[in-house]
Amino acid sequence: MNPHRRSPFVLVMTVLVFLFLYVPIFVLVLYSFNASRTNVTFEGFITAFGPLKTQGSLVVQSPCGPFHWFCDLTRNQEVMTAARNTLTIAFVSTIVSTIIGTMAAIALQRHDFKIKPFAQLSLYIPIVIPEIVMGIGILTLFSQVFTWVNTTFNLPPDARLTLGMGTVIVSHIAFSVPFVTLVVQARLQGFDKAYEEAAMDLGANELVTFWRVTLPMLLPGVLSGALLAFTLSLDDFVITFFTTGPGSTTLPIYVYGLLRRIITPQVNALSTVWILIVLIAVFVIQRMENRESI
Amino acid sequence: MSEYAVELRNVVKTFVTPEGSTINAVDHVDMQIRHGEFFSMLGSSGCGKTTSLRMIAGFEWPTRGEVFIDGEPQGHRPPFQRKVNTVFQSYALFQHMTVFENVAFGLQMDKVPAEEIKRRVGEALAMVKLTGLEKRYPRQLSGGQQQRVALARALVKRPKVLLLDEPLGALDLKLRKEMQLELKTLQREVGITFVFVTHDQEEALSMSDRIAVMSHGKVMQIGTPVEIYERPRNKFVADFIGETNLLDGTVRAVQDKWLMVFVPALQAEVRALNNGEFRAGQQVSLSIRPEKIRLVEKPSECVNCFPAQVRQVAYIGADTRVIAQVIQSTLRVWEQNMVSTLDPDAYFQQNEQAWAVLPPENLLALPVD
Amino acid sequence: MGRRAPDGGVIFTFTLDNYIRLLGLQPDCLNPLACFDPLYVSILWRSLTLAFNTTLIVILMAYPLAYFIARAPQKRRNTYLFLVLVPLWTNFVIRVYAWMMLLRTQGAINGVLGWLAGLFGMPFTPLEMLYTPGAVLVGMVYEFLPFMILPIYTSLEKIDPSLYEAAADLGANALKTFWRVTLPLSMPGVVAGTILVFIPVMGTFVVSDLLGGKQVILVGNLIQRQFLDARDPTFGSAASLVLMVLTLIVTVFYTRKFGFGKEIVVG
Numbered sequence: 001m002n003p004h005r006r007s008p009f010v011l012v013m014t015v016l017v018f019l020f021l022y023v024p025i026f027v028l029v030l031y032s033f034n035a036s037r038t039n040v041t042f043e044g045f046i047t048a049f050g051p052l053k054t055q056g057s058l059v060v061q062s063p064c065g066p067f068h069w070f071c072d073l074t075r076n077q078e079v080m081t082a083a084r085n086t087l088t089i090a091f092v093s094t095i096v097s098t099i100i101g102t103m104a105a106i107a108l109q110r111h112d113f114k115i116k117p118f119a120q121l122s123l124y125i126p127i128v129i130p131e132i133v134m135g136i137g138i139l140t141l142f143s144q145v146f147t148w149v150n151t152t153f154n155l156p157p158d159a160r161l162t163l164g165m166g167t168v169i170v171s172h173i174a175f176s177v178p179f180v181t182l183v184v185q186a187r188l189q190g191f192d193k194a195y196e197e198a199a200m201d202l203g204a205n206e207l208v209t210f211w212r213v214t215l216p217m218l219l220p221g222v223l224s225g226a227l228l229a230f231t232l233s234l235d236d237f238v239i240t241f242f243t244t245g246p247g248s249t250t251l252p253i254y255v256y257g258l259l260r261r262i263i264t265p266q267v268n269a270l271s272t273v274w275i276l277i278v279l280i281a282v283f284v285i286q287r288m289e290n291r292e293s294i
Numbered sequence: 295m296s297e298y299a300v301e302l303r304n305v306v307k308t309f310v311t312p313e314g315s316t317i318n319a320v321d322h323v324d325m326q327i328r329h330g331e332f333f334s335m336l337g338s339s340g341c342g343k344t345t346s347l348r349m350i351a352g353f354e355w356p357t358r359g360e361v362f363i364d365g366e367p368q369g370h371r372p373p374f375q376r377k378v379n380t381v382f383q384s385y386a387l388f389q390h391m392t393v394f395e396n397v398a399f400g401l402q403m404d405k406v407p408a409e410e411i412k413r414r415v416g417e418a419l420a421m422v423k424l425t426g427l428e429k430r431y432p433r434q435l436s437g438g439q440q441q442r443v444a445l446a447r448a449l450v451k452r453p454k455v456l457l458l459d460e461p462l463g464a465l466d467l468k469l470r471k472e473m474q475l476e477l478k479t480l481q482r483e484v485g486i487t488f489v490f491v492t493h494d495q496e497e498a499l500s501m502s503d504r505i506a507v508m509s510h511g512k513v514m515q516i517g518t519p520v521e522i523y524e525r526p527r528n529k530f531v532a533d534f535i536g537e538t539n540l541l542d543g544t545v546r547a548v549q550d551k552w553l554m555v556f557v558p559a560l561q562a563e564v565r566a567l568n569n570g571e572f573r574a575g576q577q578v579s580l581s582i583r584p585e586k587i588r589l590v591e592k593p594s595e596c597v598n599c600f601p602a603q604v605r606q607v608a609y610i611g612a613d614t615r616v617i618a619q620v621i622q623s624t625l626r627v628w629e630q631n632m633v634s635t636l637d638p639d640a641y642f643q644q645n646e647q648a649w650a651v652l653p654p655e656n657l658l659a660l661p662v663d
Numbered sequence: 664m665g666r667r668a669p670d671g672g673v674i675f676t677f678t679l680d681n682y683i684r685l686l687g688l689q690p691d692c693l694n695p696l697a698c699f700d701p702l703y704v705s706i707l708w709r710s711l712t713l714a715f716n717t718t719l720i721v722i723l724m725a726y727p728l729a730y731f732i733a734r735a736p737q738k739r740r741n742t743y744l745f746l747v748l749v750p751l752w753t754n755f756v757i758r759v760y761a762w763m764m765l766l767r768t769q770g771a772i773n774g775v776l777g778w779l780a781g782l783f784g785m786p787f788t789p790l791e792m793l794y795t796p797g798a799v800l801v802g803m804v805y806e807f808l809p810f811m812i813l814p815i816y817t818s819l820e821k822i823d824p825s826l827y828e829a830a831a832d833l834g835a836n837a838l839k840t841f842w843r844v845t846l847p848l849s850m851p852g853v854v855a856g857t858i859l860v861f862i863p864v865m866g867t868f869v870v871s872d873l874l875g876g877k878q879v880i881l882v883g884n885l886i887q888r889q890f891l892d893a894r895d896p897t898f899g900s901a902a903s904l905v906l907m908v909l910t911l912i913v914t915v916f917y918t919r920k921f922g923f924g925k926e927i928v929v930g
Contacts, residue, residue: 002769010727010731012732013667013727013728014728017725017727017728017797017808018728018746020748020805020808021746021750021805021808021809024758024761024762024764024765024805025750027761027764027771028757028761028764031764040767040769040770041769042774051681104863127858127913128858128910128911129858129911130862130865130866130881130903130906130907131866131885131905132867132868132886132887132903132905132906133866133886133903133904133907136886136890136896136900139890140896149878171684181771221725231752235751235752235755236755237869238866238867238868242890251754252754252755252757255754255757255760256869259756259759263760263763267760269759271753271754274753274754274757275752275757276751278753279751
């Protein structure tokens with residue numbers, strides 16, 4: 001029997017699993033074009049362009065035609081604010097956690113210090129501890145510290161420390177740093193010390209060596225660490241849920257809030273846009289990375 | 295200008311093993327390398343040759359002792375403040391820079407004006423015959439070309455000393471031989487002191503002005519290739535360089551340039567070369583190279599000649615390698631095939647009886663370790 | 664550890680009362696049998712079995728796919744991996760929402776089933792799928808499937824193809840090769856995947872909240888409610904500590920038995 005032969009079982013399973021992965025997404029996208037406002041069943045596409053015209057719960061005609069719900073979305077102030085919050089949090093936490101994580105990875109690789117084994121082990125904490133435990137841990141920490149600060153310094157109500165963008169960003173940095181560190185570490189493991197020695201041999205001091213040789217050569221690792229941090233931040237629900245406050249609602253939190261109330265195709269439109277943006281971003285980054293590592 | 299390009303004075307380098315014990319990778323080494331010399335450090339892996347080189351480059355600092363470059367003690371000076379450059383075993387070419395950028399890197403560090411960088415990089419690349427490949431990336435080059443870029447990158451800085459850490463190790467045999475010749479020619483042209491680390495004795499013998507043979511962190515002998523091969527100073531060097539036969543014995547008498555040594559395995563007294571170190575009654579090891587022993591049907595004059603029986607014969611073209619039983623010892627004998635003939639009688643056959651002649655001037659007395 | 668103050672704040676005293684409550688007992692109760700309340704113990708047990716079932720189903724689904732990708736031609740592997748990752752890049756909450764659309768009484772699945780029934784002229788009553796334990800299980804499997812595929816793929820891809828040839832050369836058929844060579848060598852990936860799936864399933868509350876309604880309450884929901892609705896953070900903390908210890912025990916036991924795979928990071 002030829003072991004290279006592909007078994008029909010594997011093939012059938014593969015097709016089924018891919019269907020399982022994609023049918024929900026397909027339905028999600030399809031319903032974003034739903035004519036039905038209640039969004040319970042799919043009532044067909046909105047085909048006519050023109051001023052908004054409804055018939056019961058059906059949208060018959062819209063200035064945007066089938067893209068009615070997408071246009072509707074742009075007029076939704078809450079969504080726009082949430083989108084801005086989400087991106088702000090993702091960008092800031094990615095930049096900070098990439099810098100900290102890269103430095104941590106280099107420190108762990110190059111230097112020996114007393115708590116190194118402990119530090120290395122602690123990188124696995126966000127993997128082996130359920131997110132909800134981390135979420136309430138961070139929440140408890142913030143609320144205790146904030147209460148202490150607010151009462152000790154007797155801050156006026158408008159200057160009191162509260163949960164908000166700041167706390168969300170800090171907690172996103174906290175859970176991203178270990179992932180960035182692990183990714184950069186993986187890249188560092190294959191890094192020949194001779195490159196840095198060569199740079200120093202040619203007259204570059206430690207700082208110049210880092211900027212001109214170490215960092216450029218680590219860049220693919222740093223970039224994929226940053227990409228991971230960015231997607232983790234965008235995707236995060238649980239930790240944001242516990243550390244968010246008024247004015248720092250992110251898209252996942254907003255959607256979660258909607259799901260417990262009424263669901264219009266607007267949510268589907270939002271999801272479709274989300275998937276599209278993430279796909280484009282990932283595609284662009286992968287192209288960049290491929291060029292980087294020819 | 296001081297007397298030596300590089301000097302190692304009583305240098306010790308101690309490493310801590312992962313198990314927690316300490317090991318002297320370099321153990322009280324003294325070495326003087328002259329200006330313009332092609333100097334090799336030769337030894338098997340772990341003998342301390344690379345560590346010694348790295349201490350000259352500044353990648354490691356001696357635990358004890360001092361490294362001098364051009365008469366200046368280097369202390370804990372970092373690599374970027376030393377007037378030496380290195381060609382790495384792995385080449386360590388910067389993968390994200392072109393050939394030009396790689397070679398220019400060192401000059402940029404010295405803040406050389408851009409125009410001069412352009413000129414000097416061009417010259418360096420011409421010297422290693424890589425003109426025209428400036429815009430390539432290292433991964434687009436063959437192993438031999440990468441090697442040349444590494445060489446140009448180090449030479450363009452016009453160092454006092456060029457350090458080469460097994461630079462030909464990754465090349466295939468043919469390319470390697472070519473590069474050996476080229477490297478030697480290049481060294482003569484630029485006149486820079488080369489310190490060359492290798493485990494390949496043929497490479498060291500063919501290229502070097504002088505060789506330091508190293509073992510277990512210690513220098514076993516420093517000398518010209520001829521000295522190292524013809525007059526090894528101890529059993530290690532005699533055995534490590536080329537092949538040799540060793541016979542243990544006791545000195546019976548010293549007769550100015552000769553020693554009379556009783557060798558139990560030969561049940562006889564033999565005449566050997568006296569290097570002036572031995573007295574009567576001392577234990578010695580006698581070393582004789584296989585190609586220096588003559589195997590004859592009948593000896594004409596008979597100093598150190600013994601009846602021998604041919605045990606094994608291997609014809610390998612340039613010579614015939616014989617293992618002969620001489621009294622109670624087994625000796626390796628290489629007979630040069632000077633006459634071209636298909637006649638089997640011209641070569642020794644298995645089990646044939648003969649005489650082995652051990653010329654006294656090729657029989658070296660060495661100390662027993 | 665602490666006691667809830669009447670005003671909702673926390674008084675810090677050392678007490679094990681919350682843990683006693685988690686075990687289903689009353690701190691002041693003298694007869695454990697009489698006042699045993701299985702509520703919290705059953706929530707813990709439900710979470711554990713759900714996590715176990717999810718992991719098992721995910722392994723069974725992920726392995727063939729990972730195997731398929733690992734044996735596919737080099738050029739196509741990245742495309743397949745990309746396809747596995749796309750669902751992961753849509754948001755966690757959005758993925759749950761997609762299943763709400765599918766599973767609702769008038770949702771897409773019932774729609775298709777009804778259409779099929781109509782085609783064959785059969786009577787059809789829509790299935791009640793949303794807000795059932797089954798819905799939660801499906802949702803969990805969907806959420807965490809890619810986390811199993813990637814590490815298994817990574818460890819399968821590392822297997823030297825000449826090992827398959829060697830096994831065949833030594834007389835093993837395809838099935839034997841799989842059992843004796845492929846599966847043992849890919850265990851690090853399965854272990855890593857299990858950690859990446861089991862632990863989040865134990866801790867999540869979104870899936871059960873949206874797909875299980877009030878039917879399926881897990882440890883995650885319990886903790887969340889203590890913090891946000893019931894305002895009893897000390898009891899929530901005790902519950903989360905129990906959750907953390909539980910997952911750590913499972914992880915340590917599991918990694919001791921099968922070894923800790925580096926695949927976790929690669930995934």
